[in-house]
Amino acid sequence: MxxxxxxxxxxxxxxxxxxxxxxxxxxxxxxxxxxxxxxxxDLAPAGVGRADALAVREGIRGDFIQWLELGQSAVGDRYLESMESLRQALNREFFLGLDEFECHFAFYPPGAFYKPHLDRFRDDDSRTVTAVAYLNHAWQPEYGGSMRMYLENDETLDIPPLSGSLVVFMSGDMLHEVLPTTQERLSLTGWFRRRSVQVL
Ligand SMILES: O=C(O)CCC(=O)C(=O)O
Ligand SMILES: [Fe+2]
Incomplete structure (x- = not known):
């Protein structure tokens, strides 16, 4: 499984x-x-930060997004249902108390990238586990657009956005970026969240 x-x-x-x-x-x-x-x-330029601090900064990320909600499409619901099963499996195993999954489509036009970042906001630690699914059929290495993960011991791993693959990582720990793409790059990025404890 x-x-x-x-x-x-x-x-x-x-x-x-x-x-x-x-x-x-x-x-x-x-x-x-x-x-x-x-x-x-329907897709809008993605922002950086949260709620009232949200700002579109093209120098940081150049993708366009739209949130995926239950009931919008049969295929979207199928994906959300599989993430719901994953949420339950993660909770059973790690006692993370994940009580929500949020995700959006992301569309990177040619030239777009997303600079190195963590997926956890400074003032909100609810995003706990990140899951990214890639939707690019016949992606070629020369297209760029890999997700680079910064691992321990100064190692990096580049993951091409190949159709059907899923990357999962701890949102607060894994520094990562999207390298510039030369082709349209499609994905579904989501976060398993636990109830937020606000840092005042
Ligand atoms: O599309 C990817 O490979 C990662 C996207 C990402 O890091 C994000 O949206 O936070
Ligand atoms: Fe990210």
Whole structure:
């Protein structure tokens, strides 16, 4: 079961890569859904920060996003249901108290990137585990657009955004970035959250 290997990887080193997490038809249908939203103009430039501190900073990230909610599309619901099963598996194993999953489509036009960052906000530690699913069929190495993770001992790992793969990591620990892409790059980025304890 892929969930067990995600859990084992997280316990061992805080991240996991599952190269065939989504079956081909689901990955393809999600890519179609993302492109449809993009064509309709539903995606908006992504911001940096949270709520009232939210700002669009093109020097930091250049992707366009739209949140995925239950009931918007059958294919979106299928993805959210599999993340719900993963949430329950993570809670059973790690007692993280994850009580929510939020996720958005992301569309990186050619030239876009996302500079190195952690997924946890300075004033809100509710984002606990990050899960990113990639939706790019026949992605070639020369397109760029890999996600670079900064591991221990100054090592880095570049993960190409290949259709169907899922990367999971601890949101507060893993420094990561999206390297500049030369092609349109589609993904679903999400976070398992626990109830936020506000730092005043
Ligand atoms: O698309 C990716 O590979 C990662 C995106 C990301 O780091 C984010 O949205 O916080
Ligand atoms: Fe991130």
């Amino acid at each position: 892929p969930f067990q290997s995600i859990i084992d990887d997280l316990a061992e080193h805080g991240w996991s890569l599952q190269e065939h997490f989504l079956c081909d038809d689901l990955a393809h249908a999600l890519a179609t859904e993302c492109r449809k939203r993009e064509a309709r103009g």
